[in-house]
Each structure stands twice: as C-alpha cells, then as structure tokens.
Amino acid sequence: GEDGRDGFGNEGPKGRKGDEGFPGFSGPKGVAGEPGTRGGPGPKGNQGQRGVSGSSGSLGQKGEDGYPGPHGAKGPRGPGVVQCDLVKKIRDNCPCCFGKLECPLYPTELAFALDISRGLNRAAFNKMRNAVVRLVKDITIAESNCPRGARVALTLYNNEVITEIRFSDAMKKRALIERIEGLQIPQSNKPRSLDTAMSFVAQNTFKRVRSGFLMRKVAIFFVGDQVGQGQAISNAALRLHDAGIATLFLVNQPDRTLSSAVQVNSTTLADVIVLPSAETEYSSVIQKVMNCHVCLDVCSPDQTCDYTPTSASRDKRSFTSDIDIDIAFLIDSSETTYPSFFTSIKHYIAHIVEHLYISSNPTSSVHHARVSVVQHAPYAYIQNKTGSPIHVDIGLTEQHSAQDLVKFIQEKTHQLEGGRALASAIESTVEQVFEKAPLPRDRKVLMLFVTGSVEEEKEKLVRIATEIKCRGYFLVIFAVGQTLSAGDAHVLSLMASEPSDVFFKQLDTVSVFYNKHIQAFGQLLPKYISIDNAFYMSPEMSKSCQWFQNDQPMKHALNPSKQQETYQKHHASHQTVHQMKHNDELHVSSITSHSLKLGWSDADPKLSVYFEIMVDSF
Template identity: 30%
Template structure:
C-alpha cells in the first residue's frame, strides 16, 4: 500500500508547537474544541433490523445535536460524513455535501432503512474509512480525526480488524465502536492501544443510551488537551506480558542519498519509543532488546570473507533508549556499498539473534530498504526470507522510494502483507511519521496478542523449504 504524495508542510511543522500553545491560551471552549473531521459508519448487515437501524440514527442525531457543525470554510467545528457498511462500505453523506447543522440533521432524519443480505466486515469498513475518508494530508496541528463505528455483532475476519487498527493508529484517527453485542475480536485488537484513541462502548438496543455515551462526548468528541476533563485520564503505558527481540536492518547502500539517510536515522531514533528496553539485556528475561545493523560495506562480495553488515549495536549492547539514540545520531554513518540484504539477513539471524542469551517471546526483523538488492544477492535473499519466516521471525518491511522490486518486497515480507509492509514513495517527514506510528502500533499489537509465526497458511511452504534444505 503506497502513500499518496503529500503537500509541503515543513513551515507548519516548525510552527506547530507555538500554534498549540496559542490555541490553548486563546481558543474558544466549544465542542468540538478543535477542528474535527468526524465519520460515522452504520452497520447495515443482514441481521440489522429496522429498529436497530433507527437506534443508530437516533444516537448519531443525538451526538450531532450536541456539536458545533462547520458551516463555512473557516475550520471551526466538525465536518460530518455518514457511511454504511456490510461486507463493503459506501458513502451516505460526504463531508462536502452538507453546509449547515440544520441540513445535516434533515439528511440524517431522512435516511431510510434498506434490508441487506450481506454479512458484516467491520475491519474492511475501518480500513475504508482510514484510506478514503481520512486522506493522508496534514490539515494543521490541532485538527482531529474521529471515526465512530456501529456494530450489531462480531465480524468473521479478525485479521482485517488488526490491520485496520494499525492503519487508523498510524493516521491518528480516534476510533470508537458502539456495539449492541459483545465484540471479542475488536476488544482484543483495541486492548493494545496506549494512546486513548480506541474505545468500545457496549450499549443495549433499547433504553437510555446517553449516559453510556458521556465518555465519548467528554473524552473524544469534546476532548480538550489544554484543559481535559477529570474523567478523561489518558491511559498509562501497558505492562506487556511478552517482550520482543527486534533488529533493524538498515539499507546503508549507495541507493540512498545522504539527505534520505539523515531522515531515516531520525525515523530510527523515534521508532525506539515503543520498546521497553531491558535494564540488563544480557542477564535477565524481562524487557525488550533492540539491535541495529547496516548493509552493505564497500567492497563486500559473496565469498570474500568480509562481513555483509556493520553492527551498530547488538541486542545486548545497550540498556537504554538514550544511549541507542546517541549512537544513531553520532556514530551511524552511511556505508555506500552495494545492496546485500539477503546476506545481511542470514548474518543477522546467525550472529545477532542466535548468540543473544535469554531470547524473548517475539523475534522481529525490521527491514528498511531503499531499493532492490544486488543481482548476486537475490537467491540468497529468497532463501533467507523463507528461512526467517519458518524459524518464527516476523519480517516487517519499510520500502522507500520509487525503484523497489514489488515481487522481491512481497516475497521478503511476512503475511498478511497489509500488517507487515509500509511502502513510501518519498522520505519526507509526513510519510516517515506515518511509518513510525505504523511500526509502533505493529509492535504493540504483536506483543499484546497470542499471534504466532509462521502462520498456518505458511507452514506448507516451510515443510517444502526444510525438506529441500536437508
């Protein structure tokens, strides 16, 4: 999934902290406090009755009644979009189609129930909202994106929900699900959120719902970061039951420009935030461990006995993010050799992961690639990627630039691709911000669930690979 090109926003980014401070001092206390893009997705799957449809309408109308609706080009108040979904999502009202609160309420009251024979795929609906309703454009430091999904029952595709959580989280979309029945797959996906952006609200089909929606009103729709309500305490960082061994394999070859390499270094430093680094990585079993290796050193060729990587630091070298960041900033230099990702992966599994004592529950290889590997490395890369997946590694790939080899990238990445691959057309800050948030959400999702590698659908390939290797 590539990210559409974004406008230049460097000036806005530099001023954002000042603007936020001014807004906190001078901003009016209306609801919503900040310019808001608000989307509602109504469940119209086959088990939704006219009574349940009316219940969804009533809740949306009640919410809209309490909001300031944007009625001009001035970015004050909320713009509202309404969608319906079953196995697919469709617009009922687009952001651009209503110009006043009165018109919006009339449109809502006139929405008709339509019987459907389709099943329910809320994960697909969430991804549609992430990819189509909220475009990947920076609309200002205080703009909020909120999505409210209704659901009358569970959705069969739990993987699609996990993917949607990754994408919504990477886009800073606050997602709330109003559920008329228990939704275990959504609760499992949302439990890894440590930002306060994701909520499930269980509400009965009959009776008063307004008390149940009080939290949504105060802590999401009307949330004021300058003066938050006492009920809206942001969640603390979760205590994870499982820890991670993660190695970043950084493309430091001549395919990346000096400017791009500098931006990738900054991305790498910020990505460390998601890890709970072990205070004693070589001696205890608690805490995450992170390593960074670069490929490829100048002059490396197969069988010339040179190492295909430069080890920046191993899994047991450092015990704090601060020391790691200092190394990345001051010691990490571009190598400018020929790409050798396959050899780098083989070396990393043998010399970084296998030699570290007290291995963690999850093993992750995060590849940052600036283009396809060298011709003499391709066969090694194919074997290394299969071996890594079959040995239980999660292989996550961030592909930079326009000149990647799509087949090579897909063969390298763990499945499903949507959860393990971020393709960026450029290395500008907004795209790297998206990749950073996606990586962080992925790591939280990985260690907060019981997901195992390789998945069942890949094990047949592993059996074939192992039989050929002996």
C-alpha cells in the first residue's frame, strides 16, 4: 500500500530519568564568608591522675586560748562536816573547854506549856510552876540574840493558848524567874486540848528563833490529867518533830494514850516522863530532865538517858527505812523550772531514795519500797492535747536497788522542757503508774514538785487531790521558787495531806533543799507515812469522801441493810467501797478497780455471815 502522509501523533508518556553524567570541571574559588558565632563551653574532662604529696611542713606556732565554755550543771552538795566530829575537835583543841560544862551546852530555845484546864486546882498549878522555876534557875539564860545559853518562852493552855513570855522578850534571869514565880492559875472552866497547845507552840512560839549550826529547840509540856484523841496528838507531835523541836511531856500519872500517840513504829516523836510525888524521886526526875532534855549533849548523851531526841543533823546519813511503800515523784518540767531547779530536785529525790530499802524483786515481792519518777507535760500534749500528759522516766518496777535508781536519776533523767498540766498529770500518774503496777503496796505516796502558778485551776486541782486522798494516797507537795503567789501556796496547801503544815513545804530558793530540816524531812518521810492511823482526815475532809481510803485497813461499822453512795472517776478506772453497820466490826482492804477484800477486825473465829454487796456504776 501507499505510505501515509507524514504528521505528528499524540504526545507519548514521559521517559525515565537518564543516568548521571560525568562530573564537570571545578569552578573558580568563591569569596571568603563572614566568621560564625563563638561556640559554648565543652563538657568537663576526666579528672587527671593525683600528683605526688609533698613533704610535711614545720610545726607552726601555738594559737591563742579560746573563749571559756558554758558552765556545767551544778553538782550535788558534798557531805560537809559531821556535826559531832566538829564538836569533838573543838573540845580537844580548845583550852577553855575543860572543867565544869555550861548548861545548856548549845544555844537553846526552851518553851514551857502549863496546863490550866478544867479540874486542876491551885496546888497542881503551883507544882508545875515551881518545876519550871527549878529548871530555869539551873541554866544559863541568854539576854540577847547572842548564840549562847537559853532563851525561854512560856504559855498556858486549856482549849486555848495564852502566851505569857516570848523568846523575843530576852529578859534577864532574875526578872524572868520573878515573872514565872508571879504566875497564878486563872479562873477557867474550859476543857483540855493538848494537841491545840502543841500545834500553837510549833507554829507560833517557835516562829522566830535564833539560827545557828548547833541551835537546839526544846518544848516541855506539863499535862495535868489523862488526855484523849490520840490521833490529834500524833499529828501535833508530828508537827513538832518535823520542825526539829525536841518534845517532853511531864505527867502526874502514866498515860497510855499519850505514850502510844507519840510512838511511830520504831521512832519516838517525844518523851513522856511521870513526875513522882515523893521529894527524893522528884529531884532525881528533875535532874534527868536537865541532863537528858534541857542540857542534853547530843554528841555525848548522859548514860542515864533512855531517850535521845532524833537529830536533824548530817550525822544520820546512813539511816535507811525498810517500809512497804510505793512512791512516785511528779516533777513540773515547764518553763518555770529552771535548770538549777531541776538539778536540785533530782538531788533531793536521790537523797530520799538513798534512805529507802528498795525492793530487789519489784514485780514479785510485796515488801520494801518501789520508786517512780515522772515529768509533766510533753510538748505534744500541751500544743495538741494528744498523747499522755506525763512522761515516765522510771516506772515502779524498773529498778532493783537504791544505787541503780540514784545513778539513773542523776545521769539519765533529763528535763522534759514541755509545759504544765498538773491536774491531768496527777490523774495519769495514778492510772498509769500506781494502778498498773502489780502487787500494790498498802502505802502509796505521790510527791509533787511545783514551780509555777496553779491558782487558776484551784477548783479542779482541789477536787482531784481530794479524790485521790479519799482513795488512800498521801500527797506531799513542794512549792519551789519565788514565782508562786500566796494564792498558789493556799491551793497547794489545800491539796496536801493532813496535817498540811507537815506535808506541804514552800521553798523560796533551791538552796533550801539542803536545809537540815528539809533534809531530815526527806529522810524521815517513810516513818511519817508508816505511823499507825497515819491517814488522818479532818472532819471537813471526811465529809467530802464517800468511801474508805484505798488499800488502808480501817475499822468501820458495817450495816448490810444500808448501802452508801458510790463514786466513779470521770475516766475508766474507778474504785468503789461500801460502808455498812454491824455489831461485829469488819474492815476493808486491798481495793482495786475491780475488787475489794472484807475481813474481821478480830482474829477470833466467828459464825458464818452472808453479805450481799452490790457495785453500781453511773
């Protein structure tokens, strides 16, 4: 066929990219560009190898002394001079101390109290007055405040007290004797109250006396007839003994009530001497009064003396009391307790512990003493009212000897530096320390050391103190420091056990802790507590109590038909005791939060008797 005519057809598809050609020749060198910005620092390189140490340099010059450091805590007071050793040394080296000795040997404050109560005639009074004159004639009378000889005071008493001569009168001997010889028995029909006279002499007659290392205080009471109310006399004798006053009772006939009232277990608070009617015997008795009381040489007593007043001197350091007792020391660790206060309180507690026979098996033995040390109140409790208001440094069953206790108190008991919560602390100590300890003792003592104001909580504190005293606890209170007002002292005295002037002590400065009477009080406190019927309550206090004292056997009449009011504390732990009347006497003892024991007061066997006892709670 014929060829078609030439022409262009439709555009075909795009072909693939061809192979890369050979590189061309290099072009000419371009113009130099501008410099760039400086780069940042590079990463730190690896540490190089340690170089070789150089040789030691020469010794430099001594530097200047630094500033002195702060003072450490004050240490305990040393043993000091033993009184009788000092007296003996003076007598052995003094050329004037030979020959006839002066009477009294030591400066003495001598007080007489004459009975003028109902039933005494003029002859009986004249006999007492003549005995005083006879005693005064044979002694050296101090006519000033010079620490030598005796100053004399004289009072008359029935159920009231009349002061005839005061210590401050400082009368000359002749004038003093004439004044005594001129005394006449006043007309009176008032009954005898010996305990009133004893308390007056302790609190008023001896209120202002001379001070001195060897000063003696002696009180002589003339008693015209038999006395009653042995418990009141025991408390008054305790006041005199606590004040360091040697007491003598001169009676016309033996008085068993008086003799037993001044006897505290193995400690005699006062001496009782019967004045005979025969002249020969009378003279020998008066001479015995002179040798063994008025002119007593405490460092070398006369061999005829069968009674020597207890000395409050440092000579009694080795004395130890073996008493079954639980005692807790509750320390105020608030901001008012300065470090010096806290240190002195610890030393005083250690002083008390050193004179206790501590139980070696506090968890299994019912005998000997157990001690606890508690502080109040932790910071968390003060700020948030959380946790316990007390910090127990030592529990009743944690230590087994006095040495361990003293070491722990001195070295490991540090001030809490919290706040004050006294009311809550008392309750918590009773709950958490006393009531949780196994085998509780019959005698339980809570000793408080208070350094700050408590007047604002008066009502609550007095109520709580009354509650625990009604449950058988002894409250001993020390008010320490000058920040406490008269109102604070009044509140604390109401809280303390009775007699409050014995069991409440106010110490203006910590140095008073080392006063010989305060030291003697701590040493003899267990004996004060162990006195028969020591748990004394005034009628006013007894009305406030609705049950017997806790763990303190006492005789009370019981009536199965009459149930007494029951009491429960605001917290879970409570104790209930019921008082009933019955012809045969029972006593209540071993009271716990869930049980009590009833027993016959007489050991003789009795017929079986059934009592139904109901314990209510509300």
